[in-house]
Amino acid sequence: MRQRLTLAVAAIALIAASQSAFADMAAAEKWVAEEFQPSTLSQAEQMAEMEWFINASGPFAGMEINVLSEGIPTHDYESNTLTKAFEEITGIKVNHQILGEGEVVQAVQTQMQTNRNLYDAYINDSDLIGTHSRLQLAVNLTDWMAGEGADVTLPTLDVDDFMGKSFTTGPDGKLYQLPDQQFANLYWFRKDWFDRPEYQAAFKERYGYDLGVPVNWSAYEDIAEFFSIHVKEIDGVRVYGHMDYGKRAPDLGWRMTDAWLSMAGAGSAGFPNGVPVDEWGIRMEAGSCNPVGASVSRGGAANGPAAVYAIRKWDEWLRKYAPPDAASYDFYQSLPALSQGNVAQQIFWYTAFTANMVAPKSEGNNTVDDDGVPLWRMAPSPHGPYWSEGQKLGYQDAGSWTLMKSTPVDRRKAAWLYAQFVVSKTVSLKKTHVGLTPIRDSDIRHESFTERAPKLGGLVEFYRSPDRVMWSPTGINVPDYPKLAQIWWQQIGDVNSGAFSPQEAMDRLAGEMDITMARMQAADEAANVYGGCGPRLNEEKDADFWLSQAGSPKAKLANEKPQGITVNYDDLVKRWETAN
Numbered sequence: 041m042r043q044r045l046t047l048a049v050a051a052i053a054l055i056a057a058s059q060s061a062f063a064d065m066a067a068a069e070k071w072v073a074e075e076f077q078p079s080t081l082s083q084a085e086q087m088a089e090m091e092w093f094i095n096a097s098g099p100f101a102g103m104e105i106n107v108l109s110e111g112i113p114t115h116d117y118e119s120n121t122l123t124k125a126f127e128e129i130t131g132i133k134v135n136h137q138i139l140g141e142g143e144v145v146q147a148v149q150t151q152m153q154t155n156r157n158l159y160d161a162y163i164n165d166s167d168l169i170g171t172h173s174r175l176q177l178a179v180n181l182t183d184w185m186a187g188e189g190a191d192v193t194l195p196t197l198d199v200d201d202f203m204g205k206s207f208t209t210g211p212d213g214k215l216y217q218l219p220d221q222q223f224a225n226l227y228w229f230r231k232d233w234f235d236r237p238e239y240q241a242a243f244k245e246r247y248g249y250d251l252g253v254p255v256n257w258s259a260y261e262d263i264a265e266f267f268s269i270h271v272k273e274i275d276g277v278r279v280y281g282h283m284d285y286g287k288r289a290p291d292l293g294w295r296m297t298d299a300w301l302s303m304a305g306a307g308s309a310g311f312p313n314g315v316p317v318d319e320w321g322i323r324m325e326a327g328s329c330n331p332v333g334a335s336v337s338r339g340g341a342a343n344g345p346a347a348v349y350a351i352r353k354w355d356e357w358l359r360k361y362a363p364p365d366a367a368s369y370d371f372y373q374s375l376p377a378l379s380q381g382n383v384a385q386q387i388f389w390y391t392a393f394t395a396n397m398v399a400p401k402s403e404g405n406n407t408v409d410d411d412g413v414p415l416w417r418m419a420p421s422p423h424g425p426y427w428s429e430g431q432k433l434g435y436q437d438a439g440s441w442t443l444m445k446s447t448p449v450d451r452r453k454a455a456w457l458y459a460q461f462v463v464s465k466t467v468s469l470k471k472t473h474v475g476l477t478p479i480r481d482s483d484i485r486h487e488s489f490t491e492r493a494p495k496l497g498g499l500v501e502f503y504r505s506p507d508r509v510m511w512s513p514t515g516i517n518v519p520d521y522p523k524l525a526q527i528w529w530q531q532i533g534d535v536n537s538g539a540f541s542p543q544e545a546m547d548r549l550a551g552e553m554d555i556t557m558a559r560m561q562a563a564d565e566a567a568n569v570y571g572g573c574g575p576r577l578n579e580e581k582d583a584d585f586w587l588s589q590a591g592s593p594k595a596k597l598a599n600e601k602p603q604g605i606t607v608n609y610d611d612l613v614k615r616w617e618t619a620n
Contacts, residue, residue: 101131109163114475161455167514173210179443204438217440221477228389252606259604264361282361285374293528299435304350305426313515317592329573334553343550345596346426381406436511505616
């Protein structure tokens with residue numbers, strides 16, 4: 041009797057646990073009211089979306105899925121908060137794991153190579169769009185949403201509202217990834233210091249033009265020298281005119297493939313990436329899907345004068361104008377270091393760190409005032425002497441949901457539901473306020489961001505401006521991102537260590553990229569590995585042949601430091617607002 045009673049109690053407990061784990065509208069009402077505000081939708085519209093999720097998730101309730109992303113505040117919020125909401129509302133448990141960016145790329149590459157399902161979905165940078173569209177191992181979302189995944193595709197997803205949609209669209213016009221967060225590398229500066237009359241006067245006397253937002257690298261360099269060498273100390277603190285990082289690690293490669301060469305002007309005109317030469321220095325003729333080379337001898341620009349200039353300036357500025365520890369910093373260490381309050385400007389600053397940089401003064405952030413208003417601002421990236429109108433001006437990360445064909449369909453559908461949940465209009469505006477990595481045009485234009493804009497240092501103004509299209513991720517010229525990206529950091533590290541000159545390092549880099557692409561070409565020709573869109577390398581010619589032609593690769597300039605040019609920040613913001 042006692043055994044039967046024990047079994048009955050256990051059965052009732054199991055049923056109760058199951059019921060609490062599975063979906064219900066009461067949980068949705070709680071999350072909508074208490075967490076998912078503000079929203080661009082009314083609460084009734086939010087509840088309609090939640091009801092759709094509940095119904096669509098029915099066949100998968102009780103399932104446990106695994107997804108992977110890198111670690112930034114947006115993904116921390118998803119992993120810590122949105123997984124709980126999703127499980128309570130839909131009954132699907134999500135293990136949202138967070139690893140370093142390199143580990144995420146490695147996991148994606150391993151799943152593609154082995155055809156084993158390591159994760160059910162990835163938030164994978166759109167930098168891999170050239171890889172995914174060629175290898176066809178990632179799910180074509182356009183066809184998925186209209187076909188096999190139609191029953192689990194949110195009717196109100198509104199793909200056209202995503203600002204980064206063009207970044208995740210392949211040359212075939214198909215969507216391969218769905219943006220989850222995006223952030224640009226912009227210029228960051230201490231506006232409070234720039235506004236001081238004594239510094240304005242001293243700078244103009246020394247350099248002959250106004251202290252302001254640098255338009256070109258000449259002005260950036262002058263400002264770096266001014267604060268590091270001539271000002272030296274502000275309010276009793278040793279200050280520096282530049283910040284960057286140089287630790288010999290994979291981060292260092294992305295520091296350069298993230299459009300550093302294009303900011304200097306190495307690539308061609310064209311958006312979202314240069315045509316025919318992109319920001320990696322890889323050439324792919326218009327209308328073709330076959331890269332033809334990275335070396336100048338093949339028509340590329342990875343070791344051309346503009347690229348060498350870019351690497352030389354990175355190394356020079358790091359040595360001369362940055363804090364002594366900067367050369368040993370990695371990506372994650374260098375950007376938050378600005379909150380110490382001893383740096384005047386940073387040429388390559390990611391807006392993903394806005395959330396950290398608006399933390400209150402009580403939490404040790406020395407770059408906001410007592411009311412939490414930033415003492416700093418963000419502005420467009422300055423460009424190098426090889427840059428010309430019509431070129432992209434910087435990098436924009438677009439971490440995007442990516443489904444793999446190697447994932448079983450039922451697990452893929454459950455993961456797709458979670459992916460859509462965290463980017464749905466019900467959730468996305470609140471998530472944007474938390475992580476400050478906007479993906480929807482409707483979110484950044486919401487009145488809540490109009491109210492918050494004065495405390496975000498220019499983020500809202502930038503993302504509402506037409507200039508935002510000049511920042512873009514790695515594009516379709518890169519045929520296999522994981523294989524090519526790993527080549528970069530060792531070569532750049534050799535510059536920092538002094539083992540090789542910038543020219544020697546970029547010659548080796550371009551040569552290794554061409555060798556790697558030659559292997560891809562052989563594989564594609566033998567087994568159609570890249571769908572016929574693998575590299576087809578040009579025969580090598582004397583570099584002068586390509587450097588004498590119009591466009592990229594570009595011949596060395598007689599003067600790589602023209603007169604510095606700056607603009608007034610307030611005038612810049614007015615231009616943005618007028619254009620908007």
